[in-house]
Amino acid sequence: MPLLVNCFDPLDPYGNITVTFDINQWTQDGYVARVTIQNYYQNRRVDKSGWKLGWTWTNKEIIWSMSDALPENRTDNCCNGGLLAAWAINPSKSFSSFKMKVGNLGANPKLQAPLNLILMAPGSGYTCGLVEDTDPTVSSDIGGKRQLQAYRTWKSTCTYSSFVANQAPVCCVSLSTFYNPKITSCPSCSCGCREADKNTVSCVREGYPAPQSDSLDDDDIVQCTNHMCPVRVHWHIMKTYFTHWKVKLTISNYNYKRNYSNWNVLVQHPCFSQNSTAYSLNSTMLPSFGFSDEVALFWGIEYYNNELVNADKDQLGAVSTQILLRKDLDSFTLGNGWALPRRLYFSGENCQMPPPDTFPMLPNGSSSLKPDHPFCLLLIYLTFKTLVIWLR
Numbered sequence: 368m369p370l371l372v373n374c375f376d377p378l379d380p381y382g383n384i385t386v387t388f389d390i391n392q393w394t395q396d397g398y399v400a401r402v403t404i405q406n407y408y409q410n411r412r413v414d415k416s417g418w419k420l421g422w423t424w425t426n427k428e429i430i431w432s433m434s435d436a437l438p439e440n441r442t443d444n445c446c447n448g449g450l451l452a453a454w455a456i457n458p459s460k461s462f463s464s465f466k467m468k469v470g471n472l473g474a475n476p477k478l479q480a481p482l483n484l485i486l487m488a489p490g491s492g493y494t495c496g497l498v499e500d501t502d503p504t505v506s507s508d509i510g511g512k513r514q515l516q517a518y519r520t521w522k523s524t525c526t527y528s529s530f531v532a533n534q535a536p537v538c539c540v541s542l543s544t545f546y547n548p549k550i551t552s553c554p555s556c557s558c559g560c561r562e563a564d565k566n567t568v569s570c571v572r573e574g575y576p577a578p579q580s581d582s583l584d585d586d587d588i589v590q591c592t593n594h595m596c597p598v599r600v601h602w603h604i605m606k607t608y609f610t611h612w613k614v615k616l617t618i619s620n621y622n623y624k625r626n627y628s629n630w631n632v633l634v635q636h637p638c639f640s641q642n643s644t645a646y647s648l649n650s651t652m653l654p655s656f657g658f659s660d661e662v663a664l665f666w667g668i669e670y671y672n673n674e675l676v677n678a679d680k681d682q683l684g685a686v687s688t689q690i691l692l693r694k695d696l697d698s699f700t701l702g703n704g705w706a707l708p709r710r711l712y713f714s715g716e717n718c719q720m721p722p723p724d725t726f727p728m729l730p731n732g733s734s735s736l737k738p739d740h741p742f743c744l745l746l747i748y749l750t751f752k753t754l755v756i757w758l759r
Contacts, residue, residue: 397470411715413451422481492532547727553594577623620684631666
């Protein structure tokens, strides 16, 4: 049985992709089955070029025909499919299925579940458990007026691990505030380091176009930075008011060769226990599963900013929004980095956070920056109006 190593995500502990085989019809030498790939990850989607599924037969089965998927090889039974949306963002597009007619089992077949399930979505990183018997699937037919039960159902659960994927991080976090001019940059070499050999094309200097070369293949080419990440997420504390405070969230694309379609950003922060409003993004709250901090998910608005376009020589691709958050007056503080995020994810990938000792701090001697009371603001306004009248 494959080992499920380093697959647990504390912010999405129940996230997985479930593969279901439903046998719905018997044939002379086998059966007709529907295979469903369901994405239960809250914020991880299956991007281009889609999923790929493979397994090993136990009884020399043959796929006679297939619909809604493309068989690559009759020996290993792999199929290409499409994209899967994140479960929390668009559950109606978080699954894909195809039908196949399986034969070569004889007149009295002894059915056995497939072995060695492999899921590429679209690359490596997924580890699948055994394909096991489970309760038959029950589905609706004729507009919900009739229920149909599968003759037999097999299921396997696949989980993602960046360790198994063996890929470098894809994003990092930078921080800034209105009360400190210091900007905390992404940690150096967050996603890799620049090549020491100046003749090696590992990145593109700002203001220069990406080189046109077949030798680059499908590898990402990013703008030359200290962090070398394709994506940077910036959290800026803009202003604090008496009952609210405001943040600007900016996602920048340093990748010259890739747009990020249907991207999302997950933020862990205690402030989301109060009401919040994102002005130009969709958002929802996710279960915190016992964490004291809350978890919010943000994603783009369709046809407006759900595409994080690639960088070019003139500018980075970027999407930003302002977020207005209500204060919990018993806990809110600007001290000790409380107003900065605890953790951020970009499209399911954990972003590299700067160390806490580099966070922008309050000026020396200030334990907090208290906003003006509304009565004081009214008094200032009336005083100004009086001066204007006198000057007339």
